[in-house]
Amino acid sequence: MADDASSRDFRFDAGLDERIEGAARALLGASHDVALTGAGLSVESGIPHFRGPGGLWTKYGEPPMDGYQRFLRDPKGFWEETLEPKAPWAKALGETLAAAKPNSGHLALAELERRGHLGALITQNIDDLHRQAGSRELLEIHGNHSLLRCVECNTRFTREELPIDPAELPPRCPGCAGVVKGDTVQFGEPIPADVLGRCYREVARADCMIVAGTSATVFPAADFPVQVSRKGGVLIEINPEVTDLTPLASHSLRGPGGALLERLLHHVVQGSPA
Numbered sequence: 001m002a003d004d005a006s007s008r009d010f011r012f013d014a015g016l017d018e019r020i021e022g023a024a025r026a027l028l029g030a031s032h033d034v035a036l037t038g039a040g041l042s043v044e045s046g047i048p049h050f051r052g053p054g055g056l057w058t059k060y061g062e063p064p065m066d067g068y069q070r071f072l073r074d075p076k077g078f079w080e081e082t083l084e085p086k087a088p089w090a091k092a093l094g095e096t097l098a099a100a101k102p103n104s105g106h107l108a109l110a111e112l113e114r115r116g117h118l119g120a121l122i123t124q125n126i127d128d129l130h131r132q133a134g135s136r137e138l139l140e141i142h143g144n145h146s147l148l149r150c151v152e153c154n155t156r157f158t159r160e161e162l163p164i165d166p167a168e169l170p171p172r173c174p175g176c177a178g179v180v181k182g183d184t185v186q187f188g189e190p191i192p193a194d195v196l197g198r199c200y201r202e203v204a205r206a207d208c209m210i211v212a213g214t215s216a217t218v219f220p221a222a223d224f225p226v227q228v229s230r231k232g233g234v235l236i237e238i239n240p241e242v243t244d245l246t247p248l249a250s251h252s253l254r255g256p257g258g259a260l261l262e263r264l265l266h267h268v269v270q271g272s273p274a
């Protein structure tokens with residue numbers, strides 16, 4: 001909230017370091033830590049929000065709300081538009097994604113995983129930045145803009161694995177001959193069942209969840225922290241703003257995700273047995 005002094009300048013919040021230390025202890029004490037991230041984490045990498053002031057869609061116009069139905073009706077036309085986007089928002093998004101680099105928040109989460117303190121990372125972001133930062137147990141519920149996916153068997157491909165021939169659209173899956181689309185989940189498209197199933201399994205195991213850069217108001221992500229909280233798990237919220245999840249959070253860290261996750265990692269490393 002704008003009138004919350006700690007969100008304006010988190011560096012001078014005297015209690016913050018103590019709260020970060022408390023969150024680090026909770027992470028170290030949990031048996032299965034899972035993180036949930038959203039658009040707020042990538043804003044620091046130069047990827048604007050979609051909606052709201054300065055948002056990509058606010059500036060350039062909204063994409064069609066029936067994107068997936070359009071794809072199903074005309075996969076060839078969908079691919080022609082993907083290869084040579086005419087919509088201003090699609091062009092702007094493509095340029096923004098190509099230029100973005102992981103920030104200290106993405107890197108800290110990858111390092112927490114590498115050190116055995118994070119079992120899985122669920123993200124609503126399609127920007128590939130967690131992957132670039134080195135996260136491996138990554139569940140991208142809205143897909144990944146740099147990958148392709150067979151709509152029949154859900155196999156993912158890199159662009160190198162499945163080069164697109166503009167003369168033969170839509171591309172077909174080498175395994176099952178199903179139609180291949182971009183992995184990004186379109187409006188109207190169900191979350192791929194394989195990813196969603198794994199999310200629910202991870203959430204069922206989790207006794208601690210870091211929620212960073214998302215107010216988690218969109219289903220199914222909205223459900224994950226609530227489930228962890230309901231069974232007595234610990235929620236660590238990292239967000240510049242107060243959200244609907246704040247009352248459920250055991251540890252509320254107010255400020256930008258990049259700096260706070262870096263400090264959280266620091267305390268985890270300090271608190272880990274040598």
Ligand SMILES: [Zn+2]
Pocket residue numbers: 150151152153154155173174175176177178
């Ligand atoms: Zn297939």
